[in-house]
Amino acid sequence: MSKDIHPVDNYCRSYWMSNPDKLAHYRSTVDLPLHSDIVIIGSGYSGSACAYYLYKYGQSNKNPLMITMVEARETCSGATGRNGGHLKPDVYYSYKRYSEKYGREIAESLMQFEAKHIQAMSALISEENIQCDWEVTRSCDAYINHELAEEAKASFQQRCVDGADVDDIHEIPSDDLLAITKVKNVVYGITFTAASIHPYKLIHHLLNKCIEQGMNLQTNTFVLNATRLPSGQWSIVTSRGTIHTSKVIFATNAYTAGILPLFNNKIVPVRGTICRILPSLRYQQSPLKMTYSIRIKESHFDYMIARQTGDRSIILGGAKSAHLSETKIWYNNCDDSMEFINEKSKNYFEEFMPKYFDGWGTDDGGCQEFWTGILGYSSDLLPFVGELPDQSNGYIIAGFNGHGMPRILLCARALVDVILGRTKNIEELIPEPYVITRSRLATKENCILKHMGVHVGPIETDERTA
Incomplete structure (x- = not known):
């Protein structure tokens, strides 16, 4: 892991985290598993939603999935546990900008995809009887x-x-x-x-359900690096040992570049x-x-x-x-x-x-x-979702620009469909500009500062993160 981009140990607590869940510092086993079918890095909304759908669509009595989730700190202590509790789709504001950049059809797909999350979340909460202060308004x-x-x-x-x-x-x-x-x-x-919504309650309900179905959760376990081996397996090196896995999901959002250097200046x-x-x-x-x-x-x-x-x-x-x-x-x-x-x-x-x-x-x-x-x-203000180019069986769901609540759930479901072989074309399930591609990774333009209304010049960085 890059020394520059990693979660700090002495994090403050949000309002949502004021009553810690029993899973806050949970470890399913004393020792880190040596092998796992799938490793999920990150216990926020993206990681938890992926785990939920993996068990929902991929679990069977004959071939139970071995899923390990590793979290650098306590569960849901990143952006999801600190957000505004606001699931608000963009249904008009960015339409003109999207239309000029991607064309009308794609612009409309971006609007509709976000709007669908109200119904999708309502259905999930109803189906699983999740008590998370959900209020449609x-x-x-x-x-x-x-x-x-x-x-x-x-x-x-x-x-x-x-x-x-x-x-x-x-x-x-x-x-x-x-x-x-x-x-x-x-x-x-x-x-x-x-x-x-109360995001912390939502995530912990999903995590509890996944653990009941066999997921191994390992908190306070830093991922130092992740490497695809010549065998096709992935080696996930953590602060507590190494896990080998067939597939890995990087649900690491702001910290992605600390583990995957190809995202330097792509997710900031x-x-x-x-x-x-x-x-x-x-x-x-x-x-x-x-x-x-x-x-x-x-x-x-x-x-x-x-x-x-x-x-x-x-x-x-x-x-x-x-x-x-x-x-x-x-x-x-x-x-x-x-x-x-x-x-x-x-x-x-x-x-x-x-x-x-x-x-x-x-x-x-x-x-x-x-x-x-x-x-x-x-860097282009849209999430990266899909299989990593040239690194098979490595998957990304990250870069949500502070706007993950009306995007993540259906992105996670689509990514799981790809992982389980339920579909080959993720672009049929999510807006095309979300899909990770070589061309997106190769683009040098960084729109973040301009989007924030900051004059683009030399960027100073805090000594603590530089």
Whole structure:
């Protein structure tokens, strides 16, 4: 494993992780297995979903699968256990950009694929009776900036003109903007179906089920390197020994390049920050029902969910304007030991609700806790999914750009179909631009900083990760 890109030991804890599951530091066996049919590296959403579908479609009494999952720290302590609990598909915002880059047909497939995740997740949760605070609702994109609003309208209208089914997408009448969104100074609003979830509970339910079916889980087990041998087997060298396996799944997201050097500058760790806010008295009595993205200026938006259980905490992420100019503290940075990226980010969160939400008040409610997480951003802003080129039986599902909740489940199911031989063509199951190819790996362009709204020049890196 590269010394530059790896999970840190002294990570902070997110709100979701405040009550550790029994599997947090679990090891199915005292010693690491020497051999396994399949090794999955990573215990987050991608790894857990792959394990779930491997057992669902590949297990048999005659030929039970031997699956080993290795996790560098405790279970679900990476991006999944630190995210915003927001399953919000992109159903219009990127359509125009995708259409210009990939064509209308592929752009539409990208929109539809994300939208399908609401129904797919609902079905999974119902089938497995998962208690994870799943709440299907509406999401509201509230625009504060006129120029951004016009760009959003153009993208939505382009999808309409191209003949898409947009019945679920509603533009809010201008006279009703404040009443419906509750956002001050809003100039444009659009809503569509989305959901909120307790990601930690979801993942641990899936992991428990997989362990019941025979999976060997090994936490606190760093993967140092992974090599395909001349025999076709893979050698997975860890901090506790070596496993040989027929197939390996890299569900490693931000940390992928630390194990697979071909992903250097293709998947980059990006540090983000989130907080939990206790609603003010008024908003306790009349809670927010929608999830939100507050779009303030180019490349700067904040996202939030209002939990409908317990104290109805609000989970708010973003604060990009408070730290983006200091690239070294967030770009190519794997340090999630700090509760917030910098003091400006903390102040931004503390001022956010009274600044943007009508009637919030300043004497009650407020930030209760903060945490950071490491997102895996890909150079072309789309995930890498499929079999590694020229490295047979090595598979990747990573690089979700902080937008994995409406992408991962069906990507995992598709990847498992390939691994089990249920299909030969993964591009028939997922959008074509997601598929890992030699040409994607060979492309030199890196769109991450431009996408973030940062002037592209020499990039400083934090000494802790350089």
